[in-house]
Amino acid sequence: MSSIQINNVTKRFGDFTAVEDLSLDIQEGEFVALLGPSGCGKTTTMNMIAGLEDISEGSILFDGQDLSSTRIQDRNIGFVFQNYAIFTHLSVYKNLSYGLEVKKIDKSAIDSRVRAMADRMSITHRLDQKASSLSVNEMQKLAIGRSAIVEPRIFLLDEPLSNLDASFRAYMRTELKVLQHELGQTMIYVTHDQIEAMSLADKIAIIDEGKLMQYGSPLDIYNSPNNRFVAHFIGSPRMNLIDGELRQEADQLKLIISGGAEIALQGQIKSDFTSDGRVHSGSFGIRPQDIYFGDKRSSSDIEMKGTVDVLERVGPKRIAHLQVSETSFIAFDDQDQLKLGDEVPFYLASDKSMAFDVASGRRLGVI
Amino acid sequence: MTDTIKQPENSPANLKKQGYWAGVARDGQKMGFWFILPTLLLLLFIVVFPLFMQLYLSVTWWTPLEGIPWYRAWEVFSWGDNYVYQFTDERVRGAIWRTILIMIVAVPAQFFLGLSLAYLFMDNFPGRKFFYSLMLTPMMIVPAVVGLMFYLLFQGTGPVNAHLGLPSTFSWLTDVNRAMISIIIADVWQWTPLMFLILLAGMLGVPTDQLLAARLLGGSNWQNFLKIILPRMKAVIMIALVLRAVECFKIFDLIYIMTKGGPGVQTETISVFLYKMTFGEFEWSYVAALGLTILFVLSVIAAKGLAYIAKKDV
Numbered sequence: 120m121s122s123i124q125i126n127n128v129t130k131r132f133g134d135f136t137a138v139e140d141l142s143l144d145i146q147e148g149e150f151v152a153l154l155g156p157s158g159c160g161k162t163t164t165m166n167m168i169a170g171l172e173d174i175s176e177g178s179i180l181f182d183g184q185d186l187s188s189t190r191i192q193d194r195n196i197g198f199v200f201q202n203y204a205i206f207t208h209l210s211v212y213k214n215l216s217y218g219l220e221v222k223k224i225d226k227s228a229i230d231s232r233v234r235a236m237a238d239r240m241s242i243t244h245r246l247d248q249k250a251s252s253l254s255v256n257e258m259q260k261l262a263i264g265r266s267a268i269v270e271p272r273i274f275l276l277d278e279p280l281s282n283l284d285a286s287f288r289a290y291m292r293t294e295l296k297v298l299q300h301e302l303g304q305t306m307i308y309v310t311h312d313q314i315e316a317m318s319l320a321d322k323i324a325i326i327d328e329g330k331l332m333q334y335g336s337p338l339d340i341y342n343s344p345n346n347r348f349v350a351h352f353i354g355s356p357r358m359n360l361i362d363g364e365l366r367q368e369a370d371q372l373k374l375i376i377s378g379g380a381e382i383a384l385q386g387q388i389k390s391d392f393t394s395d396g397r398v399h400s401g402s403f404g405i406r407p408q409d410i411y412f413g414d415k416r417s418s419s420d421i422e423m424k425g426t427v428d429v430l431e432r433v434g435p436k437r438i439a440h441l442q443v444s445e446t447s448f449i450a451f452d453d454q455d456q457l458k459l460g461d462e463v464p465f466y467l468a469s470d471k472s473m474a475f476d477v478a479s480g481r482r483l484g485v486i
Numbered sequence: 487m488t489d490t491i492k493q494p495e496n497s498p499a500n501l502k503k504q505g506y507w508a509g510v511a512r513d514g515q516k517m518g519f520w521f522i523l524p525t526l527l528l529l530l531f532i533v534v535f536p537l538f539m540q541l542y543l544s545v546t547w548w549t550p551l552e553g554i555p556w557y558r559a560w561e562v563f564s565w566g567d568n569y570v571y572q573f574t575d576e577r578v579r580g581a582i583w584r585t586i587l588i589m590i591v592a593v594p595a596q597f598f599l600g601l602s603l604a605y606l607f608m609d610n611f612p613g614r615k616f617f618y619s620l621m622l623t624p625m626m627i628v629p630a631v632v633g634l635m636f637y638l639l640f641q642g643t644g645p646v647n648a649h650l651g652l653p654s655t656f657s658w659l660t661d662v663n664r665a666m667i668s669i670i671i672a673d674v675w676q677w678t679p680l681m682f683l684i685l686l687a688g689m690l691g692v693p694t695d696q697l698l699a700a701r702l703l704g705g706s707n708w709q710n711f712l713k714i715i716l717p718r719m720k721a722v723i724m725i726a727l728v729l730r731a732v733e734c735f736k737i738f739d740l741i742y743i744m745t746k747g748g749p750g751v752q753t754e755t756i757s758v759f760l761y762k763m764t765f766g767e768f769e770w771s772y773v774a775a776l777g778l779t780i781l782f783v784l785s786v787i788a789a790k791g792l793a794y795i796a797k798k799d800v
Contacts (some may be wrong), residue, residue, distance in 0.1 A: 169702065171698060191698075191701045191702060192701045192702070192703075192704050192705060192706060192707075193704070194702075195704065196702055197702070198698075198699065198702045200695045200698075200699060202695065204693065204695040204696045204698065204699035205696075206696055206699075206700070206714060207696075208717050208718050209713075209717075217700065217703050217705065217713070218703035218704055218705075221703065221704050221705040221706065221709045221713075222704055265699075265703070266702075266703070269703060269704060
């Protein structure tokens with residue numbers, strides 16, 4: 120078990136920069152998810168941590184120790200591949216024992232450890248069978264067990280749940296969390312699925328185009344995204360991000376959005392937008408659950424009027440698409456009273472709204 | 487069970503029942519037959535006919551020297567005498583022993599060289615493509631030319647002696663022991679590339695992430711090679727070995743050009759012996775019997791090897 124410090128790491132493949140100036144501090148025993156869209160450089164980052172890729176610039180320290188000149192086989196890093204990389208020509212037992220056998224550990228010690236791990240992963244009944252006969256779900260367990268049995272200093276998982284069926288994925292999510300707790304392992308988990316990242320990780324590193332967008336606890340990232348990308352990427356349904364031109368009229372600050380409609384900025388959000396005087400086009404962000412209907416709850420909330428364009432049912436709730444001139448706001452219709460085509464008033468909770476600079480994507484105001 | 491369920495007209499099960507040609511019109515079938523007929527006749531003429539002719543001659547005393555046409559060979563019918571005699575023939579025994587000697591020395595040598603080279607080529611070193619092409623050239627050269635090359639190399643005044651600092655009286659090809667060594671060296675040189683090619687293909691078939699996983703689990707290169715790469719290559723290794731082993735029985739050009747089977751009969755392998763019997767002694771019926779026996783033995787070996795491969799579920 121160890122902590123990992125990633126210091127200003129850059130990785131280039133020829134002219135292409137896959138990872139740029141990335142720094143992360145991962146504490147001992149922490150579960151960190153690297154989250155980002157496909158091709159964002161998260162797998163490259165993980166491969167660099169594992170030593171499968173060389174680092175172009177910067178350094179990665181394990182407990183303050185640089186392992187870049189240590190051979191892969193001596194690094195003692197647990198790695199679960201996306202397709203598991205099970206040794207299909209060997210038995211399940213031999214798969215589990217591989218990491219111990221190559222260290223020339225005493226046979227009886229190997230046997231007891233293999234049996235304990237098989238028991239932990241509930242694949243004992245499969246021990247003597249060929250690994251190629253396992254189901255995908257069992258392969259997943261075997262892959263994790265095979266890495267865990269050698270007690271690696273850190274544990275890397277590359278999209279380990281993406282090949283599983285939905286119900287087993289939910290089960291395995293819980294299982295991974297329990298396992299991480301039991302092993303007390305530092306785990307790094309690569310995924311493009313925000314639900315996995317949100318439910319598993321102690322901390323999430325959001326990466327886009329090779330750059331670190333934000334690093335923090337799931338709640339932090341959800342509640343106060345650093346920039347427009349994170350705000351857009353995290354949350355389902357996605358945050359409403361409404362771009363427009365800022366205009367000062369008398370003592371009223373307005374955001375003129377596409378189609379000419381106006382958002383009259385008040386309260387906290389108004390000062391957020393004005394915190395940087397040079398910004399002229401802003402992006403107004405608000406999560407669907409922070410849009411409400413009925414009575415105004417706070418004097419600073421912003422009143423809007425829109426037409427109900429689409430209604431989708433998601434479980435017990437309905438999602439309403441509210442058309443305001445050319446812009447669509449997504450909101451939860453929690454009272455189940457909206458009808459298609461209705462023109463309804465709704466409110467944007469000012470203290471939950473966020474302001475971003477359109478040009479740089481940076482969050483304005485707070486932080 | 488399946489009979490009770492009505493299968494759609496063109497389901498694989500139905501097609502199998504009616505034969506794969508079921509969907510094709512009768513005319514089409516006939517036309518297909520006419521298309522393959524010329525090739526069929528050719529095959530009949532060059533494979534089946536000689537085989538039966540050989541079988542026929544092998545049970546007679548027929549030789550082209552006696553003036554009887556071959557189809558009247560029954561006049562000198564010999565029953566199985568040729569087949570019995572070959573087992574007591576010292577020269578046959580010697581030739582087979584020398585063939586096997588080449589096989590048990592040259593094939594393992596080619597195998598280990600090919601395997602090491604293949605492992606080397608798993609890495610992406612600079613110039614890999616160039617060396618890869620270079621590696622394969624010996625295989626492309628006509629065996630007779632290879633024979634000539636090594637014939638020249640191993641001359642008393644040739645480059646081998648010159649480089650090793652040996653006197654020109656030190657002979658390779660006319661020495662009782664060294665003649666065989668020279669031939670084995672030439673054969674290894676020519677056929678290691680084929681071994682290399684087959685083994686490299688097998689080695690590249692080992693999934694990369696399994697190799698990575700094995701390394702990450704702490705296995706040394708040697709351990710991973712023994713436990714992951716080799717076991718996964720079993721079928722390919724078997725193919726390569728059987729192929730080369732069987733080919734050893736056909737080795738001729740090299741030996742004929744380098745030593746003509748000499749000195750004496752010291753490098754006379756079974757194929758060289760067969761050649762000499764055919765065109766030197768004209769013992770055609772005997773050659774026919776011996777040839778058929780070898781064909782039979784080799785077929786059994788190859789069949790066993792292939793059965794072994796088929797059993798492996800790789």
